[in-house]
Amino acid sequence: MENMRPPQKSVLLKVVILGDGGVGKSCLMNRFVSNRYDENNFHTIGVEFMNKDIVVDGEKYTLQIWDTAGQERFWALRTPFYRGSDICLLCYALNDRESLRHLKRWRDEFLQFADVKPEKFPFIVVGNKNDLRHEINPAEVQQWCTDQNIAIHIDTSSKAATNVTDAFVLAVQRWKHLERVAEAELRQDGETIDLTRPVRLLQKRVCCTGGGGGDGGTNGADYDDNDAHFADSAMRAPTFKTRQLFGQQRKATKAPKTNYQL
Structure with a gap:
């Protein structure tokens, strides 16, 4: 064909x-x-x-x-x-x-x-x-x-x-x-853009469990607070902390007792 x-x-x-x-x-x-x-x-x-x-x-x-x-x-x-x-x-x-x-x-x-x-x-x-x-x-x-x-x-x-x-x-x-x-x-x-070069976009890592994985006050963004250029440097990846967001050990909670009988 x-x-x-x-x-x-x-x-x-x-x-x-x-x-x-x-x-x-x-x-x-x-x-x-x-x-x-x-x-x-x-x-x-x-x-x-x-x-x-x-x-x-x-x-x-x-x-x-x-x-x-x-x-x-x-x-x-x-x-x-x-x-x-x-x-x-x-x-x-x-x-x-x-x-x-x-x-x-x-x-x-x-x-x-x-x-x-x-x-x-x-x-x-x-x-x-x-x-x-x-x-x-x-x-x-x-x-x-x-x-x-x-x-x-x-x-x-x-x-x-x-x-x-x-x-x-x-x-x-x-x-x-x-x-x-x-x-x-x-x-x-120098006003042209080279479309062949990859562009690394900034991303905010948000924990899907609702905890956010952040340090508080960062609205769930997992990045280094000392990186003052996070919002301004669109072409540079920020320094992220290495943190285990998933697979963390959690205490098992038992379901509350009820008086209902089936």
């Missing part, structure tokens, strides 16, 4: 797509998740989300993708969903120069409500509508990304299904890279 290996669990990542209304955020999500494109797609009201399983570098991930409304009147509806995000896609349209200029406002809004550090969070800049005539110079986009300390930029087309999956794969890879950097920094600072 073959040994069945348990299925590999996927990592759940929350992905938020931000950008002006009409840049193609919903089309990008629908193309990636269900490989559909709707020419007459309506503007998103509030927020919408869809799930998609993906394999990146041999590891399974479940992306929970949140599409946010780009109109200003939906500001109060979308901002509560920023917290807890793992990845943010800043989306603009290659035929709309203003949408690129507004990306800084979207980034600042996300940083304010998501409460993350900009230098340690994976932002991905996505230039959508690559199938249309470009009004933005690639060098201009690269300079904007450099100024905002964003490492990845990619052009996509939801209509032509160009680089859509690649954008999300790059986002996951960027998240993995920053996670490894954060782990390395924690190791240098």
